[in-house]
Amino acid sequence: MGIKERQERDREAVRRAILDAARDLFVSEGYDNVSIRKIAERIEYSPAAIYGYFPSKDDIFFALAEEGFRLLGDPGVGEAHERLQNLPPLERVRAVFWRLYEFSRQQPEYFALMFVDRSVPRISREYERFAFAREMKRHIAEEIQRCIDAGQLPATVKPAVAMRLLTSGVLGVAVMRLSDRLPPGENADDIASDVLDTILAGLRSGIALKSRGVDLECGAPVADANVAQAFRPASSRSR
Amino acid sequence: MGIKERQERDREAVRRAILDAARDLFVSEGYDNVSIRKIAERIEYSPAAIYGYFPSKDDIFFALAEEGFRLLGDPGVGEAHERLQNLPPLERVRAVFWRLYEFSRQQPEYFALMFVDRSVPRISREYERFAFAREMKRHIAEEIQRCIDAGQLPATVKPAVAMRLLTSGVLGVAVMRLSDRLPPGENADDIASDVLDTILAGLRSGIALKSRGVDLECGAPVADANVAQAFRPASSRSR
Known part of the structure; x- marks a missing residue:
């Protein structure tokens, strides 16, 4: 292994240690309560060394979120991906949201x-960095549209709304x-499936739904695109 | 006002200050990361003074959870309660879970x-302290049973399962x-309603559901009560 390769490998190992420590701390102490200094202490580095890898705490979060979306989108083995392709449209949609539930079990911190x-x-x-995550969402919307085209869902169903409702259900079970919060004897997998x-x-x-x-691309309502609203910064949104 | 009344009023004011400070700190910093000392500092008391009101941090949480369940169960004005009584069974059930969503908006910290x-x-x-909360759940299960008896829901629906699914949906929207996490232009109230x-x-x-x-009383599965499991302490549950 040449010097350049070793340097690259060492750099990657430090980056990994920073991300792992930050993920644990963000989840256990809350993002707001974790400083670059605290992450540095955890891995016994100086805060200055961390800044050599990530310009800010937010950048560490974005790197973790990017990893998280890639883990979520990864169908695991190629075999599973192929099996998915052979399912009827509605079962494919179901499998996508079941994957979201499984992800909450396998990667609870992410x-x-x-x-x-x-x-x-x-x-x-x-915006650019998470283009692949928006692409994933667009792909799911297309899967739902396929159910509508195949007559497995009514033509009145809006893919973006169906996606939000299915996400709500899975998110609720995952959070419980x-x-x-589930009493002994209750099976979270069964509730998620149900x-x-x-x-x-x-x-x-x-x-009829309200x-x-x-729109999945820019946040503008599909039926009544309001560009000014779609590009409002996140910080000015009402909560 | 007599001495006793004034002492009682002062004591209640301090108790209120402890609970308000603890609620804010638990939510902003995470329960694990908040000590009695931190709560004491927030309200400029000594930790010893707080122990005069609450024997432990857990007792402060239980007092807050009790308040929370009472706020959730409070129909607000008597008029709203009366209106509820006049609704058909299925709309009454819907109103109960809409109340849960409203509670997430009105009392996000609780x-x-x-x-x-x-x-x-x-x-x-x-167990004893939260008997009233279990009573609330039993009451909701009865409302769902009334829908089944009135033929508005199929006889195959189990009230405890229906309750869990409706809670999952509301919880998911409330968490989003x-x-x-909702993009600009999305209306959380509409999603909750949908x-x-x-x-x-x-x-x-x-x-068919899985x-x-x-059972709402003791955590034992309704169909196949396993008492040993039902009384397993929460800490030994698989997550």
Whole structure:
């Protein structure tokens, strides 16, 4: 191994140590309460050394969020991916949201940072970097559209709204499980499976829904795009 | 006002200050990271003074959780309560879970402590104290049973399971809203309304569900009560 390769490998090992320490600290102490100094102490580095890898605490979060979305999108083994391709449209949609639930079990820390924790920065601030995550969402919307085209969901269903409702159900079960709020004897996997089936059955029933649905690319409402609103910075949003 | 009344009033004011400071700190810094000393510093008291009101940090949490469940259960004005009584069964059930969503908006800190935060103690440790909260849950299960009896939900629906699915949906929307994960232009109220209607429509459709349902009183599965498991301490549960 040449000098350049070794340097590269060492640099990657330090970067990994920073990210692992930061992820643990962000989740256990809350993003707001963790400083670069605290991360440095955990891995026995100087704060200045950390700045050589990440210009700010927010950059560490963005690197973790990027890893998280890549782990979420990774179908694991190629075999699983192929099996998914052969499913009927509605089961493919179900499998996508089941994957989100599985991710909450396999990667609870990434899940908490990406979907639950209140004080992390908004990934919309890093528009280019998370283009692949928006691409994932667009792909899911297309899968839902395929169900509509195949007559497995009514034509009145808006893919962006269906996606939000299915995400809500999975997120709720995942939060109950991760925060240990289920009584003994309750099976979180069964609840997650039931909430997906129930929401899909509800969507199939064709009831009228209120949500207008928001475009996945830029946050503008699909039906009534308001560009000024779509590009409002995250910090000015009402909570 | 007599001496005794004034002492009682002063004592109540200090208790209130402790609870308010603790609630803010638990939510902003995480339950695990807050000490009695930190709460004392916030209100400029000595830690010893706080122990005169609450024997431990856990007792402060239990007092907050009790307040939270009472705020959640309070229908507000008597008029709203009366209006509820006149609704058809299914709309009454919907109103109960809409109330849970409203509570997440009106009391986000109590909501986070009661339903989301990972490190708080389990209220099952204070069995007698939270009898009224179990009573509330039993009452909701009865409302769902009334829908079944009236033919508005299929006889195959288990009230405890329906309750868990509706809670999951509301919890998911509330968490997305509280953690500011909704893009601009999306209306959390509409999503909450849609997720309730979609889950109720899914339940009405009579699809088969996996969850067995767990008894609301002691945590034992309704269909197959396993007393040993039901009384296992919260800390030994698999997560």
